[in-house]
Amino acid sequence: MSNLRDTIEEIGPALTSSERKVAGVVLSDYPFAGLQTIQELAKATGVSAPSITRFVSKVGCSGYQEFQRRLIAELKESHRSPVDLKLTENPTHPGRFLFDYAERIATQVKEMAAGVSQSQFDDVCELVGDPGRNIFLIGGRMSDSIAGMLTMHLRQIRERIYHIPSNPELWPDYILRMRKQDVMILLDFRRYQSSLTQLAEIVSEKRHAQIVVITDRWLTPASRHAAHVLAVPTEIGTAWDGQVSALTLAEAMIVKISEQDWDATRRRIEKWDAARLQQPGSIQDGIKDEQT
Structure with missing residues (x-):
């Protein structure tokens, strides 16, 4: 699964003006801006909560909670050590x-x-x-x-x-x-x-x-x-x-x-x-x- 940043950049041209505002704020401080509450993100972008919900739907998430879960998962991936990676490695012959x-x-x-x-x-x-x-x-x-x-x-x-x-x-x-x-x-x-x-x-x-x-x-x-x-x-x-x-x-x-x-x-x-x-x-x- 591609990370959300790549997905947001790929679908950018298809977003409405309100959704582009959300995308801009999320990408400007990725992934941390997306870890705010939906109310905080709405205030930061100047768009409504329903517009944010439509935005996260377009990036492939069923709702704002799933959107945040994926962001948190990406954060965890960015901190995996060799000990963690060993558990999921693809062994060589x-x-x-x-x-x-x-x-x-x-x-x-x-x-x-x-x-x-x-x-x-x-x-x-x-x-x-x-x-x-x-x-x-x-x-x-x-x-x-x-x-x-x-x-x-x-x-x-x-x-x-x-x-x-x-x-x-x-x-x-x-x-x-x-x-x-x-x-x-x-x-x-x-x-x-x-x-x-x-x-x-x-x-x-x-x-x-x-x-x-x-x-x-x-x-x-x-x-x-x-x-x-x-x-x-x-x-x-x-x-x-x-x-x-x-x-x-x-x-x-x-x-x-x-x-x-x-x-x-x-x-x-x-x-x-x-x-x-x-x-x-x-x-x-x-x-x-x-x-x-």
């Missing part, structure tokens, strides 16, 4: 574990490519590739490794790339550097880190920088503060979610951004390589010796 796992990864990457639109991908790459913007990157407990990899490649492509450290006590130094035209790339997957949501809120409301969130289909709460949300598949049928689709997306961004102005990228890489410290006995030293 014991004699061909690696092959089966690789097939699942391949399927996950194809789903990512189909789920992230080309226009959205291009918009984000153009934003990050703009040399006039500072780019800040951070990830969660596990996904920060992807943020770190993306940081290192972007630093070779252009200047003004900053990897925000995991220690929140150091965040103010980075936050205070941010300007309205700057971009923060934030990766967060289930079980989400509340500190990252707090960071996104501060960056959005106090510094007015644009935020790009890379997350899973349940959407980190940090998404509510983002200008761009790239949702990638992570379920792979094992006790552990897979992050290969997020890594593939990051690698695709690297290639795309590097090619937006290849002459500038080439000059940057050449200067980068010339400035690198060479260790005694390195391959480069051997090449130099042969040339002299």
Whole structure:
């Protein structure tokens, strides 16, 4: 069953003006806005309770209670641990574990490519590739490794790339550097880190920088503060979610951004390589010796 957010977005054009108001409020703070009482939601949207009832019917729910039950179920899904996932895993064939796992990864990457639109991908790459913007990157407990990899490649492509450290006590130094035209790339997957949501809120409301969130289909709460949300598949049928689709997306961004102005990228890489410290006995030293 698809999540309610996807359903609401799909049926958007078929909704009445009143129902679109409900959809707008629900999506603006998803899923929490839908967990209010129907009276509170009616007040927030300025539409009647019967209009909300018709809206939830169009998204496939028999009533407002079922609508909220599904939202709560999605919230629970977003906090499932490997111990929980182990209970519902789809075991691989014991004699061909690696092959089966690789097939699942391949399927996950194809789903990512189909789920992230080309226009959205291009918009984000153009934003990050703009040399006039500072780019800040951070990830969660596990996904920060992807943020770190993306940081290192972007630093070779252009200047003004900053990897925000995991220690929140150091965040103010980075936050205070941010300007309205700057971009923060934030990766967060289930079980989400509340500190990252707090960071996104501060960056959005106090510094007015644009935020790009890379997350899973349940959407980190940090998404509510983002200008761009790239949702990638992570379920792979094992006790552990897979992050290969997020890594593939990051690698695709690297290639795309590097090619937006290849002459500038080439000059940057050449200067980068010339400035690198060479260790005694390195391959480069051997090449130099042969040339002299």
